[in-house]
Amino acid sequence: MKEKIPDAHVTVLYTDVRAFGKGCEEFYQRVRAEGVNYVRRELDERIEVEKRGEGVIVSAVCEGEERKFPADLVVLATAVVPRCDxxxxxxxxxxxxxxxxxxxxxxxxxxxxxxxxxxxxxxxxxxxxxxxxxxxxxxxxxxxxxxxxxxxGYVEVEPTVAFVNEHICVGCGTCVSVCPFGAVSVEHSEATMARAVVATKAKASELRERKGVAVVNEVLCKGCGSCAAACPSGAISVLHFNERQLLAQIDALSA
Ligand code: SF4
Ligand code: SF4
Structure with a gap:
């Protein structure tokens, strides 16, 4: 504005100014030096705009003091907020x-x-x-x-992913509800149960009585450990960070 109309009177009513980015602080200082009037006010102080002749009057309480600013143009700088979706x-x-x-x-x-x-x-x-x-x-x-x-043409998967001990998993689904990445599910498909029978050497009838077995999608898993902390049976842990390994690290640290 000052570049186009050098004798324009420009007032900025503000609460906080953040001159973010390269050269922006210098720009802000130059603007102030060139006569732009910065007036501070608290967000909850009263401010009103009313039409007066061809222009408007901005009435504002600025740090407890009643001020009036006649203006030809008022620009409202609204907050930037995330999209509604x-x-x-x-x-x-x-x-x-x-x-x-x-x-x-x-x-x-x-x-x-x-x-x-x-x-x-x-x-x-x-x-x-x-x-x-x-x-x-x-x-x-x-x-x-x-x-x-x-x-x-390919992606590398992290080595620290969750691992289910199918022998003690009861298929309660707690891990599913706490996983922030949707990486674990409880399955009761024939293939899953057949795999669990082989892995646990349990009888198929025993496993069928359970609600299912937790299955980790190793591509989606981020190894955050939320499931391991929440599992009531201690059936799921993160590879290289199981309870025994973590306790050994704590012991080493405290020694
Ligand atoms: S791994 Fe644990 S929390 Fe997940 S279904 Fe099995 S028993 Fe439940
Ligand atoms: S380690 Fe984290 S990301 Fe992986 S299955 Fe468990 S809760 Fe989900």
């Missing part, structure tokens, strides 16, 4: 969300465009409020990350 997308794709409801990256510095779900990448305001420049840069990164498994 973010919750449903999160549920379908099982992408975790942060406390504000935006999708969560796997790691803010090391994996900024990845999500906890393999093959799902983030770009733009679905992750957090950002400008066009940052959205485009992130989209380039996400496209390149997505092209890696496509060009390679």
């Amino acid at each position: 973010a919750e449903e997308i999160s549920r379908i794709l099982k992408i975790p969300r942060g406390s504000e409801g935006f999708f969560l990256e796997a790691h803010p510095k090391l994996r900024p465009v990845d999500t906890a779900i393999d093959g799902v990448f983030l770009a733009g305001c679905c992750q957090s409020p950002k400008d066009i420049q940052d959205s485009v840069a992130q989209a380039v990164g996400a496209a390149i990350r997505a092209s890696v498994p496509i060009l390679r």
